[in-house]
Amino acid sequence: MKALNKPKIIITPGEPAGIGPELAIQLAQKEWDAQLLFIADPDLLKARAQLLNQSIKIIQWQQDQSLALHQAGTIICNPIALNGPCTAGILQIDNAQYVVDCLSQANHLILHHQFDAVVTGPVHKGVINQAGIPFTGHTEFFASATHTDEVxxxxxxxxxxxxxxxxxxxxxxxxxxxxxxxxxxxxxxxxxxxxxxxxxxxxxxxxxxxxxxxxxxxxxxxxxxxxxxxxxxxxxxxxxxxxxxxxxxxxxxxxxxxxxxxxxxxxxxxxxxxxxxxxxxGHGINITLGLPYIRTSVDHGTALDLAGKGLANPSSFEFALQQAIHMSKQSIESKLTLAKGTPQ
Structure with missing residues (x-):
């Protein structure tokens, strides 16, 4: 299956103790008409998959490697290590920096490696701020990271x-x-x-x-x-x-x-x-407009009480990814139209 001209989408699962990692695993079990890159700790994904009796193949990605079209049951992962132990449902302040590092890497890759969009899982603002990291939300984070005055x-x-x-x-x-x-x-x-x-x-x-x-x-x-x-x-x-x-x-x-x-x-x-x-x-998503790239997100929180129990509903994450792929295709088409000098 050719990946040429298919959207390149980054996925950040979010808070490692929440439902984000298992939702990412559920996303990976389906076919998607895009090239997907997950930014996460591969050991975290493996552990959560085992906890839920899910079979998943994880391939570690390096920045000089090309991406293939996503195949069901496979995660191509840009590895970022957790800073401390992680138990489903239990917040760990040591891992707050990990969450921010994943977002920073997503922003870097999109700006410098021609990715089209980022789909973000739920984060826990409280534990990030408790760790001494000022953080008001994804929207403000990406606006600051891209020096965007208004989103x-x-x-x-x-x-x-x-x-x-x-x-x-x-x-x-x-x-x-x-x-x-x-x-x-x-x-x-x-x-x-x-x-x-x-x-x-x-x-x-x-x-x-x-x-x-x-x-x-x-x-x-x-x-x-x-x-x-x-x-x-x-x-x-x-x-x-x-x-x-x-x-x-x-x-x-x-x-x-x-x-x-x-x-x-x-x-x-x-x-x-x-x-x-x-x-x-449960089927809504958050989209940040005004950024130099596409960013979509789930409309729910970390659901710590559901983490690791196999009860999390992936509908919002799936819709966020569907919209990111659709918007990326539209954006690619719009850029090609402008490059040809023809009116839209």
Whole structure:
């Protein structure tokens, strides 16, 4: 099977004591139309596979080696050693640096060895910070590592994509954080990545208001009139298919009236994500837009209570990998089109 022109995807299983390693093993048991490289401790993967009575072949990879198209039952592994012992379900502070080292290696390989995407498993922010390593999340880590000033968090499930203007911010701080310049940057990144990474030629974006009923013409708040509407109008004048501000309580459609847009842009975390997670709980993913490469992730945590018991559901990890492969193919096609000098 030829690997030429197939997407090259990096997978980081995440916290070694969590369910990430066994989810990675479950991923490897399937056929994937891509070249996959797992960054992990191979002994960790072997031990977890044995614990779960899973048969897996692990091939250690060196940077001067080419990758083959993924074959079911095989893991090609860029080895990074754990810093301490690891027991499923029990956090070990010594291994916090290992988690960060895996992410750093993923970033290095993508930037310097022409990989297309990274799919990240769940990490435990608490134990990383307890180890004295400042860490607020994957999104911020990769933004800093690539010197990217602005990134956009987008969560997706089947039939729905929701992007956020603000992310992990106290609700009292949200109104001041939403400025015309920030909103313009977020919409620009969202629109561009929907084109280049999702292959949507003319994306349709629905922008939510900040206040109940989108402010009711200023009676329930004026941010829609002073900040959001002027930005939307600017993009509309440039030919963008953008609508809003729309009241959040009616923006997501219903079973009989599904959303007819490519993405919804919410003003803050808990405005947009409860609907998405209700619709796609266990099947949603996190996508970081604005990076120089594709990054997708599971939408769940380390599930320490399930680790090593064979109970972990791989659906979110599988969807994250599926989307990374799809987006990589779209990105490769977009670059080839631009290289030929033909319009998209």
């Amino acid at each position: 956009v968090m987008l969560l997706a499930t089947e039939g729905l994509r929701v992007a956020l203007v603000t992310t992990h911010l106290a609700l009292s701080q949200v109104p001041k954080a939403i400025t015309q310049s920030k909103l313009s940057r977020i919409i620009g990144i969202l629109h561009q990545d929907l084109q280049t990474k999702f292959g949507i030629q003319n994306p349709k974006i629905r922008v939510l208001g900040l206040n109940p009923h989108a402010g009711e013409n200023g009676y329930l708040g004026d941010e829609e009139m002073t900040t959001i509407q002027p930005v939307i109008q600017k993009f509309q004048q440039q030919g963008f298919q953008i609508e809003g501000p729309v009241s959040a309580d009616t923006a997501f459609g219903s079973e009989h009236h599904p959303v007819q847009v490519d993405a919804i842009l919410a003003m803050y975390h808990d405005q947009g994500l409860p609907v998405l997670k209700y619709k796609g709980f």
